[in-house]
Amino acid sequence: MAIFLSRSPEETRAWAETYAKTLSAGDVVLLDGEMGAGKTVLAQGIARGLGVEEDVLSPTYAYVNSYAPLFHFDCYRIGSVRQAEELGFSDYFDAGKVCLVEWSENIAPLLPAHCKRIVIRKTGENEREIET
Numbered sequence: 001m002a003i004f005l006s007r008s009p010e011e012t013r014a015w016a017e018t019y020a021k022t023l024s025a026g027d028v029v030l031l032d033g034e035m036g037a038g039k040t041v042l043a044q045g046i047a048r049g050l051g052v053e054e055d056v057l058s059p060t061y062a063y064v065n066s067y068a069p070l071f072h073f074d075c076y077r078i079g080s081v082r083q084a085e086e087l088g089f090s091d092y093f094d095a096g097k098v099c100l101v102e103w104s105e106n107i108a109p110l111l112p113a114h115c116k117r118i119v120i121r122k123t124g125e126n127e128r129e130i131e132t
């Protein structure tokens with residue numbers, strides 16, 4: 001377990017950009033933390049580290065956004081595991097891209113057996129504890 005203390009969104013992105021270098025194709029990374037903790041900011045940094053040049057925005061309404069090397073899921077509004085199955089989530093996990101998953105607890109039965117996890121906690125207005 002490692003803890004990093006971030007003092008700004010950009011520090012979080014920079015940390016995540018470095019973290020991205022430890023990932024391999026097909027890795028599924030669960031981004032855990034409360035609403036507003038910084039899960040999407042982490043996804044932006046990981047995307048940057050994987051060479052994505054497009055803006056990475058929250059996929060809250062689309063559930064999943066696709067970029068060349070990665071899928072970015074936001075399962076906050078997923079109503080049931082069945083809905084996630086019907087959206088083909090299992091196929092995304094098997095596609096050999098990096099998968100970043102916000103609110104993964106809503107689709108727990110569909111997750112692969114071995115996932116990585118980053119927990120981000122709000123410890124101040126602009127301060128976050130990032131645990132791997």
Ligand SMILES: Nc1ncnc2c1ncn2[C@@H]1O[C@H](COP(=O)(O)OP(=O)(O)O)[C@@H](O)[C@H]1O
Nearest residue numbers: 006007008009012035036037038039040041126
């Ligand atoms: N150190 C920090 N790291 C990440 N986000 C931060 C930090 N300090 C402030 N923030 C702010 O917290 C919010 C995090 O939002 P977001 O990443 O969308 O959260 P989540 O996806 O977890 O709901 C953003 O408005 C961001 O600017």
Ligand SMILES: [Mg+2]
Nearest residue numbers: 039040058102
């Ligand atoms: Mg988010």
